[in-house]
Amino acid sequence: MDAAYGENMEDKDISNIIQPAGISQTPQSPPSRAILAVADDDDSNFDPDNIRLDQDFASDHGIKLVLTVRVHAPEKQVFFRVHSSPEYRVTTSLIELKDSKETYLVDRSLLPYLQIEITNRTIFTCIDRLNNVFLWPAKLPDPSGRKNEWTESALQIAEIAMTKWVRMQSNMANKSYDVFEAAAKLPEPEWPKKTLKDLLKAAYKGRFIKDLEDPVIQKLRGAI
Numbered sequence: 001m002d003a004a005y006g007e008n009m010e011d012k013d014i015s016n017i018i019q020p021a022g023i024s025q026t027p028q029s030p031p032s033r034a035i036l037a038v039a040d041d042d043d044s045n046f047d048p049d050n051i052r053l054d055q056d057f058a059s060d061h062g063i064k065l066v067l068t069v070r071v072h073a074p075e076k077q078v079f080f081r082v083h084s085s086p087e088y089r090v091t092t093s094l095i096e097l098k099d100s101k102e103t104y105l106v107d108r109s110l111l112p113y114l115q116i117e118i119t120n121r122t123i124f125t126c127i128d129r130l131n132n133v134f135l136w137p138a139k140l141p142d143p144s145g146r147k148n149e150w151t152e153s154a155l156q157i158a159e160i161a162m163t164k165w166v167r168m169q170s171n172m173a174n175k176s177y178d179v180f181e182a183a184a185k186l187p188e189p190e191w192p193k194k195t196l197k198d199l200l201k202a203a204y205k206g207r208f209i210k211d212l213e214d215p216v217i218q219k220l221r222g223a224i
Helices: 057-061 108-113 149-160 196-203 215-220
Strands: 080-082 089-097 102-106 118-128 133-139 166-171 176-181
Touching: 080 166, 089 215, 102 108, 118 149, 118 196, 133 149, 133 196, 149 166, 149 176
Parallel strands: none
Antiparallel strands: 080 118, 089 102, 089 118, 118 133, 166 176
């Protein structure tokens, strides 16, 4: 994603973005100088076997693995769970680009100026059976009270998925989603020890809008 389409959230306070609703590592002792001492002209410095990590390097050395977080609705053939803690979901306003199906977080100070462009969502923290964490920005009911079975059934499924492994699939005839519970009793998910802030930063890096001159806003308004 082009960095011009949003600002890095690295240092952004989440309270400016959303409506209120890593694992610390012990330093390892460095190897002794005697072990590391190798002559500058010793070819063994560059022997792959001397620098290759063991297969269990993460558990042995406490190396923090990179966590990739995608933003999307649950896929129809994938069983998933939704985190049951309120600390892992948030209701906010997003901007969605229909052509790319990408959503952007928006600073709350801009919301009064973006009533046409924004859409209200609840972002749920989800996980699949392969322990892939993803964020699901589910649409909220229409403020006017107009009934929408797609929206209502999706939110009902999110609630069910807080305690059961399920998958959801579109039912075009009923204009809603069907839910299917896993036939077997599957083990509880292994949630990563990340905060919602951590997950949002990973998922929306480069997709945070903080001013009206952002190219995403300008594109929606036909200014560019």
